[in-house]
Amino acid sequence: MLDLYFVLTPQFMLLDLAGPAEAFQIAALHGAQYRLNLVSPLTELTSSVGLKQHQLAPLPTPIPAGATVILIGAQNSLVNLKNAESKQVVTWLRQHFDAQQHQLACVCSGTMLAAEAGLLDGRQCTTHHEIIDRLRQTAPLAHVHDDRLFVQDGPVATSAGICSGIDLALHLIEQDAGPLIAQSVAREMVVWLRRSGQDPQLSPWLAHRNHLHPMVHKAQDLISRQVSERLTLAQIAEHVHTSSRNLARLFLQHCGITPHQYQLDIRLATARQLLLQPQLSIERIAEQAGFASTRDFRRVWQQQTGKLPSESR
Incomplete structure (x- = not known):
């Protein structure tokens, strides 16, 4: 069973969470071995649209070996990722995330948390086009790409955010559970299996499915x-x-x-x-x-x- 830890902070973008979470949940219904966990420094948070998320689990310490940590973006990230809860997430990542044992996926401005924790140094990455420059300033040792839906560099994957979080989830599902389950998820969600022109070509199982x-x-x-x-x-x-x-x-x-x-x-x-x-x-x-x-x-x-x-x- 592969544990997925969706890390939420105040004013988290609801679609950043809901899109990838639904993709992974549907994959589990099709046979993928996923277990979804919603974690946060707080037990209750309010999302970007005002919807409250209750009974959130604490940040796991330690992070189980083999787990995937998914950092969810926040609305008005320039302000909302500077709060005490976000700083607590950054400290937690520095202390407990191990690229040899864990996988990291960042959706939209969630990439900034990874950058603050130093997890993007020396790696290729991307984020939402409006905060690309801020990512470059925060992670000067990272190789930041413009105009990419998502980028994967070893165990660290980053996405441009919002709807592209679904593209990233489908990519990870294909890696974990195989192309046939990724196909089934995309069809059930009625989304195109799309990639940017600079990314590696689609695998033949996913190509020609748009x-x-x-x-x-x-x-x-x-x-x-x-x-x-x-x-x-x-x-x-x-x-x-x-x-x-x-x-x-x-x-x-x-x-x-x-x-x-x-x-x-x-x-x-x-x-x-x-x-x-x-x-x-x-x-x-x-x-x-x-x-x-x-x-x-x-x-x-x-x-x-x-x-x-x-x-x-």
Whole structure:
């Protein structure tokens, strides 16, 4: 079970909390091993919209090994992150957060608390565009990026805030629980799986999902679940109750690629993961990734990477 500690301070931004918390909670309903904890120096706080949060747990001391600490931003952070409670959080982070044992996620101005605690020194990071300059002044040893939805550097992740906290949560869910659960969460929340242009490309499981067409999503789910089966376009179309021609048309319209190319991308991504397991032979990897033969796998892999599979291990 992975403990998530959402750290709240006075006038915390409600959406900074609610967006990521809902994403993680939905992921738990889909099988992810998450346990959500709301913690604060105070047992009761008022949010940015006046909603009161009662029965908050104290800041954990020590922080359990393997836990993720999520720092939530505050309204008018220039003022509200200078109060005694925020200073107490900074002291707590300095004393108890260990990058070797814990993970840190910062939403919006919550990044400023990490900066005050010295946790961003030498790391790449970002925050809300209105306080980028203040972050640079507070953490002069950090590498601060503009115009990024989120940035991850080792165990420390920071986001631009508000709605981008959901993007960061989906990214962490994919890392912790896998792309299929991240897909399910995004679809249930009806949000795009989006990233900024400077971030690493989407994994193939999350790419081409920025649409709301249920039939195409169902076809993509089938391809993702049954990678090892060499499904034909006709079989996929039958599963979603349409014709092969119509499904191909819908894929191009809503995903921008053909069903075949999408299926190939998923196979290559699966093979890339399997290559990390040294006990698996190239023949076994080709089979599990759904390629027609080992020769076919080698040919496609070399076309895509310029290397043989064995050279990529």
